[in-house]
Amino acid sequence: MKQHLFEQRHSADWQRFSALLEQLERGKAEAKACEHFAADYRHLCQHLALAEERGYSSHLIDQLQHLAMRGHQQFYRHRSHLGAQLIGFILAGFPQLVRREWRSVLAACLLFFGSLIGMGLLTWQFPELIYGLLDPAQVSDMERMYDPDARRIGRFSERDAADDWMMFGFYIMNNIGIAFQTFASGLLFGLGSLFFLLFNGLMIGAVAGHLTRIGYSETFWSFVIGHGAFELTAIAFAGAAGLKLGWALLAPGRLRRSEALRQASKPSIQLVAGVIFFLIIAAFIEAFWSSMTYTTPTIKFIVGAALWLLVIAYFVFAGRHRHAPD
């Protein structure tokens, strides 16, 4: 068939398809108009294949290819219900993922909590150690923040609702930023994640050890225990996601490095999504609960311990039993 005849016969179809595509691209297509979309798209693909096979001119092939590309974009668009997906992920997907990726999670947790606890104990025993990590100005800043005497004068009670909001915003920005860095730098063969896990672990451990040693333990621990359950695990998991990326590059196995990286990036980014979720909870607790002064430290310790148990139980038990499919 000559090209001219072919074009004459089908150009009306192509125009119709193009108009439908335009509607879809603007998100204004009616359900009725889309009934034929799949069939039309297959038809167009067939026309393209025919045109290529018969050696029609580049212009026609380009035109059809352009249409096919736009059709492809619409046909294979991800139209999942984000809300349902999120709830499913939070209820079951995230803990399942953490259990499935237990190797990198365990490694990251050992690195982070290991360095945190180790450094905490060391600073508790050897007072000068803190000055190896922080300069004196920062140390005195820390001391002022958690000083039990200052607290009695009412530094924290002066904080009103607007301050809480300010701190909420700050925690979100700061902590999630740190988590993203910890994850992303894992691409450098895992070295970046390794560094940030150890660095944050040592830092937090040193501060905790130091404040405990100088007797500020009640103010400090009652402040951090609540959101720590979410914040510390989130940082560790962000590191785990980064280590997974790095490991894919270091030991790709039988795959090519780029392919191994691509496969590793999928669970990694899901871990990061869970981390974001956890850090938002942490920021909320930190801004609105940890800073509250109406409660006694005992209540804070009890709530904090409950939150830790909750987090651990969540990762151990959630999503173990599948419900019957709806």
Next chain:
Amino acid sequence: MQPTPPSVAHEPSRIRQRLLDTRHHVETPEGIDLVLRPAGALPRILAFAIDLLIRGAILLLMFIILGFLGQFGVGLGSILFFLVNWWYMVLFEVLRQGRSPGKQIMGLRVVHDDGTPVGWGASLTRNLLRFVDMLPFGYCLGLISCLSHPSFKRLGDLAAGTLVVYREENSNRPLIPEGDSERAPFRLSLNEQRALQGFAERQSGLSAARRTELAGILAEPLDVPEEQAEARLNSIARGLLGAT
């Protein structure tokens, strides 16, 4: 409908392997080949610069407005700063079919390697890993990776399995000069037919001297003097098209 010899059917793919170009071919489940044209470093840098300007403008405007809200405004500002800093690209890429405003202006688009629109996971991956591409300073790693990869991928693209491509624009119908149509004096292979049609369709983009020169190559097999070769080729192209 003329039957095509089976050997010809495979010819396009063989030709493609020999061609030295950056086009990226994706075979879809429908059995057709989509052609993606990956964008190089320069348009992407420009697109990023435009986005950077837009983001700067948004932040500036925001801080001026939120400045009046006091502490609450500072908190809201930090959240918004976080959103603009880390989520600007992701939100635009996923919700606007792979186009941030900068990419829109530069005519670019982000897609998965298989040509499908970029989703949340891939977009988040490529934009979070931007942090590494920026190391040690000024996008060095990203640039090195982009320049050394056949499809110009930076590290984030490699991990996410995404591709930045040119958006295809619909071209206008090229005009083949009027005249008679005739059959070629010998059998043309499929690729020769396409080359001939390509020559006829791209006339307006070539100078007269260049056209004569190109057509002159075929003067001898067509058995015409060199200055008539161009008109002859055009009429053969018209014949192939079947326009008359």
